Amino acid sequence: MMKQYIGIDIGGTMIKFALIDQAGKIGKKWRIPTNLAENGAYIPSEIAESIENELPTALESVKGIGIGVPGPISRSGETVLEAVNLGWKKLPLKKGLEERLGIPVALINDANAAALGEMWQGVSKGKRNLLFVTLGTGVGGGIVLNGKILNGVHSSGGEIGHIPISSSEHRLCGCGNINCLETFCSANGLVKTMKVVDPERAAVHPGFTAVDIFKWVAAGDLRAQEALAATIERLGMVLAGIMNTIDVEEIVIGGGLSEAGDALLAPLRLVVDAHIFPQIRGNYHVKKAALGNDAGIYGAVYYCQSVHEMID
Numbered sequence: 001m002m003k004q005y006i007g008i009d010i011g012g013t014m015i016k017f018a019l020i021d022q023a024g025k026i027g028k029k030w031r032i033p034t035n036l037a038e039n040g041a042y043i044p045s046e047i048a049e050s051i052e053n054e055l056p057t058a059l060e061s062v063k064g065i066g067i068g069v070p071g072p073i074s075r076s077g078e079t080v081l082e083a084v085n086l087g088w089k090k091l092p093l094k095k096g097l098e099e100r101l102g103i104p105v106a107l108i109n110d111a112n113a114a115a116l117g118e119m120w121q122g123v124s125k126g127k128r129n130l131l132f133v134t135l136g137t138g139v140g141g142g143i144v145l146n147g148k149i150l151n152g153v154h155s156s157g158g159e160i161g162h163i164p165i166s167s168s169e170h171r172l173c174g175c176g177n178i179n180c181l182e183t184f185c186s187a188n189g190l191v192k193t194m195k196v197v198d199p200e201r202a203a204v205h206p207g208f209t210a211v212d213i214f215k216w217v218a219a220g221d222l223r224a225q226e227a228l229a230a231t232i233e234r235l236g237m238v239l240a241g242i243m244n245t246i247d248v249e250e251i252v253i254g255g256g257l258s259e260a261g262d263a264l265l266a267p268l269r270l271v272v273d274a275h276i277f278p279q280i281r282g283n284y285h286v287k288k289a290a291l292g293n294d295a296g297i298y299g300a301v302y303y304c305q306s307v308h309e310m311i312d
């Protein structure tokens with residue numbers, strides 16, 4: 001009989017659940033709103049309740065629960081160190097849920113989960129080494145080496161959104177540092193760069209977004225093209241630098257900006273190629289992620305299986 005797992009992706013507005021078997025087939029999917037009251041204090045019990053309600057009979061056959069969390073996890077795997085968007089600080093989520101549900105729980109950072117998800121059931125299926133980058137309101141990352149996520153000594157491995165960028169500007173990052181990659185190459189960073197390139201733009205189009213910028217680029221708007229090119233230049237140089245360090249098989253781009261498809265990926269490939277080490281050039285891929293919002297639940301289940309040594 002196929003082993004069953006529950007994958008969970010905790011986001012700032014919704015918590016997504018899926019019952020997934022060991023072959024990666026989704027049996028059931030559901031979601032609940034994220035309750036941010038009292039610094040997210042009710043979230044763990046609401047997760048447990050939701051599982052009990054949705055799987056009243058199937059729960060006995062569930063071998064493990066993998067949970068993707070928007071923040072770093074302690075080295076022991078027991079505690080969510082911090083999840084700013086949820087209001088959590090040092091929350092022992094693993095033990096609490098295991099006691100309540102009687103099922104092993106594994107916690108993983110959400111970007112790392114998405115990276116594993118793309119490797120297991122997404123665009124990198126069959127690969128064991130990849131650099132995953134998510135370009136959304138921020139920039140997240142996950143590095144998979146020999147099938148395992150690089151979590152690092154301080155649970156900060158793969159935090160490529162916080163690689164420093166050299167610039168005459170002074171952009172304050174959410175992490176407290178100045179000029180991190182995500183202040184330039186997230187959707188918000190692109191909008192900021194558009195405002196630097198064309199200070200009048202916001203007056204004419206108040207509240208414009210990255211989607212508008214891609215529309216302007218497609219329509220031949222030179223200023224928008226300049227802003228996008230500057231963004232891609234910075235991102236491509238950083239990605240080439242990481243590739244020259246870890247030398248993996250492919251770069252996978254996810255998140256909202258990746259929806260622009262080749263308008264982003266084609267010029268990005270050229271910049272990465274220009275800076276990548278000659279031995280790698282021509283022997284790697286830059287791909288768009290395939291699983292969208294489901295990458296995290298797949299990856300959480302894959303991680304859960306791997307920490308319980310059910311797969312290598």
Ligand SMILES: [Zn+2]
Pocket residue numbers: 161162173174175176177180
């Ligand atoms: Zn930062």
